[in-house]
Amino acid sequence: MIIASLFETAWHALTTHRMRSFLTMLGMMIGVAAVILMLAIGQGAQAMVRSAIESMGSNLFIVMSGATTTGGARVAMGSAPTLTFADADAIRDLPDIVAAAPVSPGSAQLIYAGLNWSTSVFGSTPDYAIVRDWPMASGGFFSEADVRSGARVAVIGQVVARELFGDEDPIGKIIRIRQAPFEVIGVLAAKGQSLDGRDQDDLVIVPISSAQQKIFSSSLRNRARFIMAQATSEKTMDAAESAINEVLRNRHRIGVGQEDDFIVRNLTAIAETAASTTRVMSLLLGAIAAISLVVGGIGIMNIMLVSVTERTREIGIRMAIGARRRDVLWQFLIEALTLSLIGCAIGLALGIGGAWLVERFAGLPVAVTPASVLMAVGVSFLIGVFFGFYPARRAAGLDPIEALRAQ
Amino acid sequence: MAEFGQLLIEVLGIEKDYPTGAGVFQALRGVSLGIAAGEFVAIMGASGSGKSTFMNLLGCLDRPTRGSYHLHGQDVSRLSSDQLAALRNREIGFVFQGFNLLPKLTALDNVALPLMYAGMGRQARRQQAQATLNRVGLGDRSHHTPLQLSGGQQQRVAIARALATRPRIIFADEPTGNLDSETSRQVMGFFSQLNHEEGITLVLVTHEADIAAYARRRIRFQDGRVVEDVAIEAVAA
Numbered sequence: 074m075i076i077a078s079l080f081e082t083a084w085h086a087l088t089t090h091r092m093r094s095f096l097t098m099l100g101m102m103i104g105v106a107a108v109i110l111m112l113a114i115g116q117g118a119q120a121m122v123r124s125a126i127e128s129m130g131s132n133l134f135i136v137m138s139g140a141t142t143t144g145g146a147r148v149a150m151g152s153a154p155t156l157t158f159a160d161a162d163a164i165r166d167l168p169d170i171v172a173a174a175p176v177s178p179g180s181a182q183l184i185y186a187g188l189n190w191s192t193s194v195f196g197s198t199p200d201y202a203i204v205r206d207w208p209m210a211s212g213g214f215f216s217e218a219d220v221r222s223g224a225r226v227a228v229i230g231q232v233v234a235r236e237l238f239g240d241e242d243p244i245g246k247i248i249r250i251r252q253a254p255f256e257v258i259g260v261l262a263a264k265g266q267s268l269d270g271r272d273q274d275d276l277v278i279v280p281i282s283s284a285q286q287k288i289f290s291s292s293l294r295n296r297a298r299f300i301m302a303q304a305t306s307e308k309t310m311d312a313a314e315s316a317i318n319e320v321l322r323n324r325h326r327i328g329v330g331q332e333d334d335f336i337v338r339n340l341t342a343i344a345e346t347a348a349s350t351t352r353v354m355s356l357l358l359g360a361i362a363a364i365s366l367v368v369g370g371i372g373i374m375n376i377m378l379v380s381v382t383e384r385t386r387e388i389g390i391r392m393a394i395g396a397r398r399r400d401v402l403w404q405f406l407i408e409a410l411t412l413s414l415i416g417c418a419i420g421l422a423l424g425i426g427g428a429w430l431v432e433r434f435a436g437l438p439v440a441v442t443p444a445s446v447l448m449a450v451g452v453s454f455l456i457g458v459f460f461g462f463y464p465a466r467r468a469a470g471l472d473p474i475e476a477l478r479a480q
Numbered sequence: 481m482a483e484f485g486q487l488l489i490e491v492l493g494i495e496k497d498y499p500t501g502a503g504v505f506q507a508l509r510g511v512s513l514g515i516a517a518g519e520f521v522a523i524m525g526a527s528g529s530g531k532s533t534f535m536n537l538l539g540c541l542d543r544p545t546r547g548s549y550h551l552h553g554q555d556v557s558r559l560s561s562d563q564l565a566a567l568r569n570r571e572i573g574f575v576f577q578g579f580n581l582l583p584k585l586t587a588l589d590n591v592a593l594p595l596m597y598a599g600m601g602r603q604a605r606r607q608q609a610q611a612t613l614n615r616v617g618l619g620d621r622s623h624h625t626p627l628q629l630s631g632g633q634q635q636r637v638a639i640a641r642a643l644a645t646r647p648r649i650i651f652a653d654e655p656t657g658n659l660d661s662e663t664s665r666q667v668m669g670f671f672s673q674l675n676h677e678e679g680i681t682l683v684l685v686t687h688e689a690d691i692a693a694y695a696r697r698r699i700r701f702q703d704g705r706v707v708e709d710v711a712i713e714a715v716a717a
């Protein structure tokens with residue numbers, strides 16, 4: 074009963090000093106808005122990384138042509154690839170490997186009905202769709218037979234389909250890739266952004282043999298810039314990695330102590346690292362914002378202390394007419410809580426509005442989750458209690474006589 | 481111990497020390513007296529003689545350094561601060577020289593305040609506060625804030641606040657000290673009426689003989705001691 078009335082008392086006290094109440098809440102508002110915004114940006118980045126990882130394919134290795142030099146991978150783009158189609162077949166035959174696709178990447182201009190579009194061209198095999206877990210939106214992927222025969226067929230990504238065909242159905246249409254005509258036999262499902270921020274749907278995949286004969290220079294024949302391989306499960310990844318190293322060293326006749334002419338990378342592990350980096354970054358953003366929340370809390374404590382001093386006589390009067398110490402404690406605690414929760418509510422609105430603006434005008438992905446809203450409200454509540462308690466206790470501890478004498 | 485039952489207030493050898501820079505100052509040096517229910521007592525004495533100190537002890541706002549104080553046969557020194565607050569809330573009404581109203585609250589809300597601490601609901605306490613304001617003749621001023629009221633009206637609001645929880649005792653420390661003589665007469669007339677008609681026990685401090693004349697008993701303080709305690713002939717009221 075008294076507690077309910079004290080909310081009214083608090084409201085009355087806060088509305089009689091509107092400007093001061095507003096300034097006191099400002100710190101809280103900014104703190105909450107910052108926390109919400111930072112968490113939204115951090116979680117947006119995390120969500121983007123997560124979907125990029127999911128779109129990458131699972132348990133994935135990339136085997137690159139080239140030597141490991143001290144300090145990391147160096148692939149001289151001019152030099153001839155060291156990996157062969159046969160290497161890819163050998164990797165695929167390993168027990169822990171599901172599929173392995175040799176890839177010959179490049180770029181080219183596509184032309185269809187007077188429209189042209191520059192995009193990535195991947196020469197590969199049907200295994201590519203398997204290792205990348207890449208379903209078709211329409212049509213089908215090309216077959217092993219197409220690869221053997223060097224068929225002029227192409228599978229296109231969503232962006233290419235949109236740019237060249239618009240609403241038209243691309244299946245069965247002939248496009249020109251560097252002047253060579255290819256029949257579109259399939260459209261890939263959308264995958265969105267990759268981890269490095271590229272649009273994965275902006276590509277054409279053709280049989281690797283056709284790519285090398287009709288599109289790229291013939292010096293690449295039967296060789297792959299890299300091979301993508303999928304392990305049977307997360308648990309077999311380590312064994313698979315050793316097996317790939319072993320089989321390639323054998324096939325390339327690399328003796329003990331000699332440098333490899335290939336590099337095996339566990340893409341899934343790299344992705345995990347990227348994910349945890351993003352997680353740490355978003356935590357850091359949140360933590361920095363949380364500091365401003367604490368500063369807001371200190372602001373509330375500061376003003377509450379001033380308020381207790383100013384209202385000493387009021388406290389004395391209240392005690393004289395029957396307020397118990399805990400009634401006075403509650404009165405000031407509720408005032409601090411009201412300040413921090415109203416500040417929190419306005420801060421929430423600002424933060425969510427800010428997140429919307431960031432997404433709309435800065436193009437950053439944001440995610441305001443119920444968990445972050447709940448957290449902001451919870452933390453504001455705790456800050457209100459924590460920083461309100463000391464001034465409230467001071468008020469409750471006043472001696473009635475002394476307080477009545479105060480001016 | 482038979483006297484206890486009749487006595488509302490019983491103080492025995494009460495002393496109050498105030499620590500000061502130059503050692504301890506004894507504001508009360510052994511006061512013993514009893515006040516029965518329904519009495520109207522005026523306390524007089526020179527400035528600094530300990531009147532307010534004594535009133536604060538009687539009003540349970542402060543505790544004596546030594547000596548005992550029984551209110552209603554109950555040893556006040558044994559009560560917790562919460563119990564004292566409850567006592568101040570229900571049994572005792574206070575009227576101060578400086579009114580001590582909360583300036584931001586309306587007359588009605590000021591009067592309703594002790595009822596809030598008594599745990600009464602919002603609707604009920606507003607009704608009771610309004611009724612109490614009516615009793616002091618300020619029913620039409622319930623939505624004025626203290627600053628919009630004259631001194632006499634403010635003191636009447638303060639009296640209404642003291643009466644709101646229907647206490648049996650009212651302590652008034654120089655209630656007319658800030659009022660002109662006409663307003664003082666009104667306020668004292670009202671106090672007399674409360675004492676006569678409702679049997680409320682009244683203890684008031686005053687410097688003025690004509691104010692003290694409203695009471696039936698006069699106690700005079702000097703240097704922290706009672707030097708006179710006499711009955712006064714009832715004035716025509």
Ligand SMILES: Nc1ncnc2c1ncn2[C@@H]1O[C@H](COP(=O)(O)OP(=O)(O)OP(=O)(O)O)[C@@H](O)[C@H]1O
Binds near residue numbers: 507525526530531532
């Ligand atoms: N908190 C205190 N600390 C120290 N001394 C005090 C304190 N309160 C009162 N005194 C002293 O105690 C004495 C009695 O004070 P008290 O207020 O009871 O006097 P009073 O009789 O009410 O005087 P007045 O008529 O001026 O109101 C005074 O000398 C005063 O200086």
Ligand SMILES: [Mg+2]
Binds near residue numbers: 531532533653
């Ligand atoms: Mg005094």
